[in-house]
Every structure is written in structure tokens, then in C-alpha cells.
Amino acid sequence: MTIEKVIVLGGESNFSSTLENYLRRSRYEVASASSIASARRHLDKDNFDLIFLDPVLPDGSGMDFLKEILALPQKPLAVITTGSGTIESAVECIKNGAFDYLIRPFSDEQIGITVRKAEDFVRLVRVNRLLSQEAEESEHTLLGNSQDMEDLHQLIRTNATVLIQGESGTGKEAIARAIYRQSPRARAPFIKVNCAAIPENLIESEFFGHEKGAFTGALNKREGRFELAHGGTILLDEISEISPSLQAKLLRVLQEREFERVGGNRTIKVDVRVIATTNRNLEQSIERKEFRQDLYFRLNVVPILVAPLRERREDVILLKKEFMRRFSRRHGITVKGITDEARQILINYSWPGNVRELQNVIERAVILCGTNGMLEMGNLGLSILKAVSGITSASAKDLKDLEMASPPGGVRTLAEIERRHILSTLQHCQGNRTHAARLLEVSIRTLRNKLQEYKEALPSGEESARLSFA
Numbered sequence: 380m381t382i383e384k385v386i387v388l389g390g391e392s393n394f395s396s397t398l399e400n401y402l403r404r405s406r407y408e409v410a411s412a413s414s415i416a417s418a419r420r421h422l423d424k425d426n427f428d429l430i431f432l433d434p435v436l437p438d439g440s441g442m443d444f445l446k447e448i449l450a451l452p453q454k455p456l457a458v459i460t461t462g463s464g465t466i467e468s469a470v471e472c473i474k475n476g477a478f479d480y481l482i483r484p485f486s487d488e489q490i491g492i493t494v495r496k497a498e499d500f501v502r503l504v505r506v507n508r509l510l511s512q513e514a515e516e517s518e519h520t521l522l523g524n525s526q527d528m529e530d531l532h533q534l535i536r537t538n539a540t541v542l543i544q545g546e547s548g549t550g551k552e553a554i555a556r557a558i559y560r561q562s563p564r565a566r567a568p569f570i571k572v573n574c575a576a577i578p579e580n581l582i583e584s585e586f587f588g589h590e591k592g593a594f595t596g597a598l599n600k601r602e603g604r605f606e607l608a609h610g611g612t613i614l615l616d617e618i619s620e621i622s623p624s625l626q627a628k629l630l631r632v633l634q635e636r637e638f639e640r641v642g643g644n645r646t647i648k649v650d651v652r653v654i655a656t657t658n659r660n661l662e663q664s665i666e667r668k669e670f671r672q673d674l675y676f677r678l679n680v681v682p683i684l685v686a687p688l689r690e691r692r693e694d695v696i697l698l699k700k701e702f703m704r705r706f707s708r709r710h711g712i713t714v715k716g717i718t719d720e721a722r723q724i725l726i727n728y729s730w731p732g733n734v735r736e737l738q739n740v741i742e743r744a745v746i747l748c749g750t751n752g753m754l755e756m757g758n759l760g761l762s763i764l765k766a767v768s769g770i771t772s773a774s775a776k777d778l779k780d781l782e783m784a785s786p787p788g789g790v791r792t793l794a795e796i797e798r799r800h801i802l803s804t805l806q807h808c809q810g811n812r813t814h815a816a817r818l819l820e821v822s823i824r825t826l827r828n829k830l831q832e833y834k835e836a837l838p839s840g841e842e843s844a845r846l847s848f849a
């Protein structure tokens with residue numbers, strides 16, 4: 380129930396008992412008040428989610444009291460209970476912020492409809508608040524403790540052209556947005572152009588716009604992204620992908636801050652801050668004559684090289700923690716922690732997909748997490764478990780962490796990790812092999828063979844009990 384506590388504030392009519400009985404039967408906590416003064420006392424003591432309010436009260440006007448309620452920081456939804464003669468004033472109340480009204484005499488069914496409507500409303504408000512808070516957080520926080528990330532925070536506050544280079548999924552776009560938000564242009568537009576996703580014949584018009592009739596299909600004049608970004612920031616994502624002719628035009632924009640729309644001859648001047656990203660090595664592209672060196676210099680005023688996640692393992696721990704929190708909230712799953720084994724695997728894994736991969740792995744693990752609330756090795760996905768066969772590339776600090784996390788017998792073998800993963804997935808699927816095979820991304824036959832293997836190797840004890848449902 381999103382609504383828990385309700386006040387019924389009734390005047391001289393006897394509708395209150397009908398309401399109170401209904402609400403109590405429906406397991407709401409009800410406080411009854413016969414005057415504004417007593418309603419005030421309830422509101423002073425506690426937070427209420429809903430108030431039913433008679434417009435005519437012995438010590439004043441319900442309408443005036445409504446204004447007082449609506450000014451409260453934790454205001455309840457207000458439903459006006461009105462006789463048919465005062466419908467107009469009830470409508471007036473709605474205009475002034477009441478949630479709904481009920482006309483006396485009312486049936487249980489009518490009360491039920493109103494209460495359910497209020498429940499839905501409160502739920503929507505909460506979901507909305509959560510989503511916007513989450514969107515805000517995910518956009519606003521750029522996480523990282525490694526020295527690189529520290530340096531980055533220093534660089535971020537400049538207003539110059541920035542070139543962000545790094546492998547896919549390292550967070551280049553996240554960094555670009557963080558730069559924008561902390562720049563003096565934070566209140567002006569942020570416009571993104573994905574240079575890799577737009578077909579070559581359209582990209583120039585996407586950048587600079589076009590005049591009516593500039594090409595077949597150009598039925599109207601259209602402003603380009605540079606014009607839209609005027610006064611603000613433009614993110615040129617995957618800049619390595621633009622053609623040589625567009626590179627030349629972009630160079631002019633960076634030098635002169637001016638261009639013409641496609642099919643037009645009027646020069647348009649813009650004031651735009653440029654941030655570009657690439658996951659290709661632009662110096663190599665220059666050597667291969669695919670990228671103009673002069674454009675590279677113009678873009679590379681503030682260079683940011685984002686290290687792959689495998690080179691900043693302390694960030695793995697930090698990001699993992701944040702993603703666990705974020706996804707457990709998003710999916711409404713209580714996650715208490717992560718087992719030492721699972722944590723060890725996350726540290727050892729090479730993260731070819733970088734932060735994006737870590738994020739996906741944690742989301743999946745949270746969804747698969749068992750009722751004990753712990754993220755386990757078995758929740759991490761087979762490809763990771765296959766890739767991590769022991770302590771290999773861990774740094775000294777990681778080794779210390781890992782020592783603490785290692786099982787008493789030392790490092791587990793890959794086969795052991797696989798066996799545990801298969802069994803825990805099967806357990807998670809309550810013994811349903813088809814479901815387990817799908818999650819493990821193996822055929823049912825493979826799964827059956829593995830289980831047979833384990834049965835033969837361990838015919839007794841706990842393991843055979845765990846296998847018995849298979």
C-alpha cells in the first residue's frame with residue numbers, strides 16, 4: 380500500500396463513520412477528527428498520506444483549512460466530501476489543489492474508487508521521483524578513484540575544445556556530459572551528434588543544416604546541430620568516422636566558428652564549445668591519411684585519454700558498489716553484499732567491454748541474486764567465469780584484497796568455478812534445466828552432460844542432494 384495513514388475530518392454530517400469503517404476494513408490507519416483544531420493536532424504529530432475533508436466544519440471553513448494543508452511540506456492528498464448543494468465549491472477546491480471530491484451520500488464502492496485513484500497517484504509520484512533522481516544521479520556522477528579520474532576532475536572545468544580518446548565503454552560520453560555540466564555553459568544546450576550512426580550523405584546536413592530544396596527530399600529549411608548548439612556545447616561522438624570533405628568543413632568551424640547550410644550561401648556564425656570522442660587511435664588514422672592532422676590539432680586542445688577499466692582496478696570496486704545500489708533500487712531487489720569469490724572474479728577479469736560491461740554484469744547479477752541477498756559467483760555469467768581462471772594480472776593492492784578473499788585451499792580451478800556456477804544457476808531456476816540452460820547460454824544436452832559428470836564424480840553428500848532435483 381502506498382497510502383497508509385488517513386485522516387477523516389467530518390463536520391456535522393454522519394458520513395464519517397461510513398468512511399472510517401470502510402478505511403479500517405481496508406487496513407488503513409485512520410485518525411478521526413471532528414474539528415480543524417483536532418485535525419491540526421494529528422498533522423502536527425504525524426505525516427498523513429490522505430485526508431477526507433468536509434467543507435463545513437464547526438470551527439471554520441474546510442476550504443480555508445485546505446489551503447493550510449496544501450502548504451505543509453509533507454502534505455496529504457485531500458479529498459473533499461461534499462453535499463450535493465456544495466458541488467460548485469468542491470470543484471473550486473479541486474482547482475485550488477484538492478485531489479478529488481466525493482458527493483454525500485457515498486457508497487463503499489465510491490470510496491474504494493477514490494482511494495485506489497489516490498494510491499495510483501502516490502505510486503506514480505514516487506516512481507517519477509525515483510526515476511528522475513536516478514536519471515539525475517546516473518548523469519551527474521562520474522565515479523572513479525584512480526589517479527586518472529582525479530586528474531580528469533581537474534581538467535573538466537575548462538572551456539576549451541576537448542578530445543576524449545579511449546576504448547569502447549570506458550565512459551567517454553559520460554565524461555563529455557560531466558564536462559558540459561561543470562562548464563560555464565551548463566545552462567545552455569548540449570547537442571550530441573553520433574558521427575558513426577548517420578549515413579554519409581546526410582551527415583553534412585546534420586552538422587550544418589540545409590536550405591529548402593538543397594537536395595531531393597529537402598522540403599523545408601532545417602537548422603543543423605551546430606546551429607542548435609549555439610551558445611552551448613556540441614558532442615561530436617566517434618569523430619574518426621567523418622569523411623575528408625566534412626573534416627575540412629569542420630576545421631573551418633573550429634577555426635572561424637562559421638559555416639553555410641547545405642545548399643545555402645549565407646554564412647552563419649556560431650559560438651559553440653566542441654567536445655569530440657573517438658575509440659580509434661587518431662594518430663594512427665593520421666598516419667594512414669584517413670584523418671587530417673590540422674583538424675586533430677584543433678580538436679586536441681585538452682586531450683583526455685580514458686584508461687581501460689583493467690588498468691584502474693580500484694574503480695572496479697567503486698563502480699561495482701554504485702551499480703549494485705543503483706540496480707537493486709531500480710529492480711526492487713534487496714542486495715546485501717557480494718561474496719568474496721564473486722568480488723575476486725570481478726577484480727581479476729579483464730573487462731574488454733569496460734564500464735559498460737561491468738554495469739551489465741552487475742545488473743544481471745542483481746536480477747539473478749538469490750533470496751539471501753548476496754551476489755554470488757554463479758550470478759556473474761559464464762563468459763566471465765571462463766575468462767577468469769586464477770590470479771594473474773592483479774596489482775599488489777588487489778593481491779592483498781584477494782588473499783583475504785581466497786578460499787582456504789587457495790585459488791579455485793576453472794572447472795570448480797564452472798561446476799559451482801552451473802549448480803547455483805540450476806538452484807536459482809528451481810531445478811528447471813531448460814531455464815538454466817538458457818541463462819547459461821548452453822544447450823540442454825551440454826547441461827545434462829555436465830550434471831551427469833558431477834553426479835559421477837560426487838555420488839554422495841551435499842552435492843548429490845543439490846543434484847537430486849536436476
Ligand SMILES: Nc1ncnc2c1ncn2[C@@H]1O[C@H](COP(=O)(O)OP(=O)(O)OP(=O)(O)O)[C@@H](O)[C@H]1O
Binds near residue numbers: 734
Ligand atoms: N566513471 C563512470 N561512472 C559512472 N558510470 C560510468 C562511468 N564510466 C562509464 N559509465 C557508464 O558506462 C556506460 C558506458 O559509458 P559511455 O557510453 O560513456 O562509454 P563510451 O566510452 O562512450 O563507449 P563507446 O565508445 O562504446 O561509445 C554508460 O552507461 C555510463 O553511464
Ligand SMILES: [Mg+2]
Binds near residue numbers: 551552616656
Ligand atoms: Mg560513446
